Amino acid sequence: MLQLVADGLVVGSVIALGAVGLTLTYSILRFANFGQGEFMTWGAYFAVSTLAFVLAVTGGGVMEPLGPFSFGWQLIVAMLLAAALTAILALVVDWLLFRRLRRGNAITLVIASFGAALALRNLVQFLYGTLPEYYSREIQIAIRLVPRDVMGGLRVTPDQMLVIGLTLVLMLALQWLLTRTTLGRAMRATAMNPALARVAGVDVEGVIRATWVIGAALAAIAGVFVGITLQIRPMLGFDLLLPLFAAAILGGIGSVRGAVVGGYIVGLAESLSVPLVGAEYRAATAFAVLIGILLLRPNGLFGARA
Amino acid sequence: MTAALEMAAIEGGYEPGLPILRGASLSVAPGEIVALLGPNGAGKSTLVKAAAGLVPVWSGRVMLGGRDITGLAAHRMVHEGLGFVPQTENVFANLSVLENLQLASALVARKRRLDLGRMFELFPDLDRQRKLEAGRLSGGQRQMLAVARALVASPSVLMLDEPSAGLSPKLVGVVFERLKAVRDTGVTILLVEQNVKAALAIADRAVVLVEGRERLEGPAAELxxxxxxxxxxxxxxA
Incomplete structure (x- = not known):
């Protein structure tokens, strides 16, 4: 039981990071971006390249593990570079595609995001191939935190603990940005009323760029987290797309807090359902929870009432 | 004397080929309150939105203190010194009263920012509600916040689109008294209004717009x- 909760928190962390980007894009650009999952994939693969670059530049060629973790400091640098590259990729996609369609209706943007997702997914396969990649081949020994006779026991790898801890730090940082900085207030103002934001002096195009940068960088970090705890595959983001949407909708689309809570609910629901329905139906349980919550709260847990 | 705000032969509208403004012109002298009046559909709101950069201007010029600001992006107008208070949804309902003002203040250059303390002196009602979400304010308080939000950027000209809309006659009186106090701080005001009587009571001059053009103009007391x-x-x- 405890083990399932811990596994659910790791998966939930990844979903929460991706869902935050999705909900930010939705609230400010007013469309559901089906390309969000691909930013996770690209982030993970960019980190493969930037890790190789960092290792080449530092001369070692081999990554020495950092303390109890399976990776070295080079992966942290590679992850930050990958987040920056993914943010640039999101800005390029916006410039090439979404910016031209913003004056149209939301459904045009949604369909365009389907196309962008398809192109990005195929491009990543073309560039990196379809075989799984790993940042490190180090084998990690899970630490036993709770003995086996207490609720089935709990063993967690240091990498998994880092993923959960870093996600919480990132979410707190995002909350601080949204509530305590001018950019955050401008983002919330633009989400509420873009026309009023303009006459109040907000550079709405600048806010849109910041939204892409934040959403894509968080997605990239989530992708790297998947790479650290599992493996890197071209379908990494696509497989997480429906859970991302489930989390964002469940939390109340447009609500950052809701996306985080929704991410953890979906992660925990998937994990805890495995003994009940089997691993092959774990994804379906997220939707059962989603339907249940929407029946009780049609706007999601933290969604504004219509 | 250079006009604080001048609009000359403005043509424009929301859709190409469907003009709402058909050569509208008006001028506001520094320190004046000018009421922009006219029947429904005359283009009053469209004219101030065009000046504020929210509606495309196809031809004509908008001059602010002698500087041509025609076609500038809406967010640049604030930095030039042109404030605008829309008719509805004119505060950020999901931000607190204080956050509304902090945001408006932080977006302009330091030298333009008005002290928030002074703003709360001018609008004491808001001081008591500074932590409250703006969406939970009463109609009158919202209008006060909307005006305060625009004033924080110390505009030389403030345009208001029907600030009396949805307010009780008593509250209209309160809001308009506050506008006179704002004018006394040196801000020029262009006031779009349906409430002709109330607008003429505080305005120095009035311009009447019909079908996208000015048709009558004169001192408020005479009109x-x-x-x-x-x-x-x-x-x-006419």
Whole structure:
């Protein structure tokens, strides 16, 4: 039981990071971006390249593990570079595609995001191939935190603990940005009323760029987290797309807090359902929870009432 | 003397080929309150939105203190010194009263920022509600916050689109008294209004717009009893 909760928190962390980007894009650009999952994939693969670059530049060629973790400091640098590259990729996609369609209706943007997702997914396969990649081949020994006779026991790898801890730090940082900085207030103002934001002096195009940068960088970090705890595959983001949407909708689309809570609910629901329905139906349980919550709260847990 | 705000032969509208403004012109002198009046559909709101950069101007010029600001992006207008308070949804309902003002203040250059303490002196009601979400304010308080939000950026000209809309007659009086106090701080005001009587009571001059063009203009005190006003509102030519 405890083990399932811990596994659910790791998966939930990844979903929460991706869902935050999705909900930010939705609230400010007013469309559901089906390309969000691909930013996770690209982030993970960019980190493969930037890790190789960092290792080449530092001369070692081999990554020495950092303390109890399976990776070295080079992966942290590679992850930050990958987040920056993914943010640039999101800005390029916006410039090439979404910016031209913003004056149209939301459904045009949604369909365009389907196309962008398809192109990005195929491009990543073309560039990196379809075989799984790993940042490190180090084998990690899970630490036993709770003995086996207490609720089935709990063993967690240091990498998994880092993923959960870093996600919480990132979410707190995002909350601080949204509530305590001018950019955050401008983002919330633009989400509420873009026309009023303009006459109040907000550079709405600048806010849109910041939204892409934040959403894509968080997605990239989530992708790297998947790479650290599992493996890197071209379908990494696509497989997480429906859970991302489930989390964002469940939390109340447009609500950052809701996306985080929704991410953890979906992660925990998937994990805890495995003994009940089997691993092959774990994804379906997220939707059962989603339907249940929407029946009780049609706007999601933290969604504004219509 | 250079006009604080001048709009000359403005043509524009929301959709190409469907003009709402058909050569509208008006001028506001520094320190004046000018009421922009006219029947429904005359283009009053569209004219101030065009000046604020929210509606495309196809031809004509908008001058602010002698500087041509025609076609500038809406968010740049604030930095130039042109404030605008829309008719509805004019505060950020999901931000607190204080956050509304902090945001408006942080977006302009430091030298333009008005001290928030002074703003709360001018609008004491808001001081008591500074932590409250703006969406939970009463109609009158919202209008006060909307005006305060625009004033924080110390505009030289403030345009208001029907600030009396949805307010009780008593509250209209309170809001308009506050606008006079704002004018006394040196801010020039262009006031779009449906409430002709209340607008003329505080305005120095008025301009009447019909079908996208100015049709009548004069001192507010004289227009109060001018029979041409009624004729214009009833659809006859002046």
């Amino acid at each position: 109060v009893n001018d029979p041409r006003m009624a004729a214009l509102y009833l659809g006859a030519a």
